[in-house]
Amino acid sequence: MISAEENRLLTETNPGSPCGEMMRRYWQPVALCEELPAGGAPLKMKILGEELVLFRDDQGRTGLIGLHCSHRGTDLSYGRIEDGGLRCVYHGWLYDVCGRVIDQPGEPGGGANKGAIRHLAYPCQEAGGAVFTYMGPGEPPLLPNYEFLTAGPEKRTVVKAFYQCNYLQGNEGNIDPVHLSFLHQSKATSIPCICRSCINI
Secondary structure, three states: OHHHHHHHHOOOOOOOHHHHHHOOOOOOOEHHHHHOOOOOOOEEEOOEEEEEEEEEEOOEEEEEEEEEEOOOOOOOOHEEEOEEEEEEOOOEEEOOOOOEEEEEOOHHOOOOHHHOOOEEOEEEEEOOEEEOOOOOOOOOOOOOOHHHHHHHHHHHHOOOOOOOOOOOHHHHHHOOHHHHHHOOOOOOOHHHHOOOOOOOO
């Protein structure tokens, strides 16, 4: 049994936490490509404790930026895809996939200081039917060249599941063979499995 402190060390993934900082140094899957069709609505999401919005601009590029507009904090998941970015519906600030403000309607000088604003943004790459992001410091490493990421659509199945639990809890059942021999002795068992990885099987 691990202590409460060890549990926090292993499971907390918010910015600044040891595990969160470690996980940010790897590409993380955040969505299925099919969830971002051309012209589709932005997706509100929470990744490693951060509120973000994922979108595909009108040139087909994916962007993952901070959920709240740098101007007045409006939820950008209600924004419109247009003119090379994601436009806030409140005052029309337009963000590109890198978090740059590329249009500031109504601002003095037509937004002469927009270049000084840098909205939170993380790089994205698409591979194997999924969208990945790198949330760590500096330049991102190369996306691993795993075979399942390079296989054609006819040779892969990409699925997404949402569990209201920590990543470690979600994986625990996958690496716990002992519970299989007791809880899953037969299909006729009337005891449902309560482990996170077996829910909905």
